[in-house]
Amino acid sequence: MDYKAILANCHNSSSEGVFKCPEDQLPLDYAKIYPDRDLETQVLGLSIRCIHSEEGCRWNGQLKQLQIHLNICAFNVIPCPNRCSTKLIRRDLPEHMQHDCPKRKVRCEFCGSDFTGEAYEDHQGSCPQESVYCENKCGARMMRRVLSQHSLAECPKRTQPCPYCNKEFVFDTIQSHQYQCPRYPITCPNQCGMANIAREDLNGHLKDSCSSALVLCPFKDSGCKHRCPKISMSRHLEENMRSHLSMMSSLVSRQRQEIQDLKKQVEELSVSSEGVLIWKISDYSRKVQEAKVRGNFESFSPVFYTHRYGYKLQVSAFLNGNGSGEGSYLSVYIRVLPGEYDNLLEWPFSYRVTFTLLDQSDPSLSKPQNITETFNPDPNWKNFQKPSGSRNSLDESTLGFGYPKFISHEDIRKRNYVRDNSIFLRASVEIPQKIIA
Structure with a gap:
């Protein structure tokens, strides 16, 4: 009979404290139960296999030897002797005891302290004696207990704020930064006594505040070349007031002449240089009345040139007439003015x-x-001779050549010669192409 069946029958027979016969399942009378030594010997002598044979155990022997075998069977499930609550087969116990058991005894290879397996897992990665590399990747290796000090005070790759501008820099670059740091304190190079001037403020100090800075006299544009420390400039100004005034007078004269020259250049650039002038006389009715009141009143056009580098001309008009046309005609004349290229x-x-x-x-x-109206200039007329420098557009004593009866006031009103209270007079000079070229 298989020993497993025997054990199962015995268990079923004794359930709830009542023994039953394994054959007919009838209750047994305790008074009639007695040990049968011969049967016991016979049963215990039965040949059986290990209860873990299906797991791979090859043991065979008598039933009475089973417990002895189970005490050493590699496939028998046993609790961890460290009382870690783990149950496992005996053959896995060494591996569990060495590596997995949270209650195992472990010694740290770095500090030599003993820990349970569970505590050792917390200790790993924090052992102060473990050799580690610097977290800043500077290449240094040291025990963990000195890592903090190294990172704060020794590591060349640690970050550190500039003490002047407070920007963060890697430690081994902060010295080169200080050669450029805008807030780095320096002493005034003029030795005025000011120290700890921020580099970016130095130019402002030298320009506005430094009493030892060399400055030019405020009258430098007038011609004064004096240079001295700023603190001495007031004395220089007091001692040279008269000479400075003279310089300023000369400067004003030069500038006045320059302004006149510039005005002349602007005038030259603004006038026509194509031999044609179109002159708009605005506010015509008022100017006619003014001419009637003032008598023989002459209006002058802008100047113009016959061509580039040519003759300088100007048109004049008597809106109420001149000479034989006075009172009832528009008189028109042209004059030659002194020019740059005469x-x-x-x-x-x-x-x-x-x-x-x-x-x-x-x-x-x-x-x-x-x-x-068109005319050819009379070469004998004095106005067409080379003008002298004393003749100009305001010289009313020199009348140009033209038409005292150019158009009557009556004819002006017949057409739209006056429109929007303005008239347009056009003067043109025919210059041969070879002259222009």
Whole structure:
């Protein structure tokens, strides 16, 4: 009979404290139960296999030897002797005891302290005696207990704020930064006594505050070349007040002349240099009345040139007439003014001149009827000779050449010669192309 079946029958027979016969399952009378030594010997002598044979145990023997075998069977499940609550087969016990048991005894290889397995896991990675590399990757290796001090005070790769500008830098670069740090304190190079000036404030100090800085005299643009420490400048100004005033007077004279020259240049640039002038006389009615009141009143146009580097000309108009046209005509004249290039030109002035009063009628409604007069200068007329420097556009004693009866006031009113209270006079000079070239 298989020993497992025997044990199962015995267990079932004794359930709830009542023994039953394994054959017919009837209760047994305790008084009739007695040990049978011969049967016991016979049963214990039965040949059986290990209860872990299916797990791989190859043991065979008598039933009475089973417990002895189980005490050493590699496949028998036993509790951990360290009382860690783990149960495992005997053959896995050494591995468990050495590596897995939380109650095992472990000695740290670095500090030599003994720990349970569970405590050792917490100790690993924090042992002060363990050799580790610097976290800043500077390449240094040391025991963990000195790592903090190294990181704070010794590591060349530690970050540290600049004591002047408070920006963070790697320690081995902070010295080179201080050669450029805008807040690094320096002493005034002029030895004025000021120390601890931030580098970025030095220029402002030298310019505005340094009493030893060399400065130029405020009248330098007038010609004074004096240079001295700022603290001494007030004395220089007091001692040289008269000479400075003289310098300023000379400067004003030079600037006045420069302004006049610039005005002249601007005037030259702004005038026409194509031999054509279109002169708009605005506020016409008021100017006619003014001419009537003032009598023989002459208006002058902007100057213009016959061509680049050519003759300088100007048109004048008597809105209430002049000479034979006074009182009822518009009189128009042209004069030659002193120009920059007169010494390069041929004299007398001899080119055809045309005056035109422009009709402002809408060309889509009627064909404009401009009033036009043309003349060739008389070489004997004094106005067409080379002008002297004393003659200018305001010299009313020298009348230009033109037409005292250019157009009557009555004819002016017949067409749109006056529009928006303005008239347009056009003067043109015919210059041969070879002269312009």
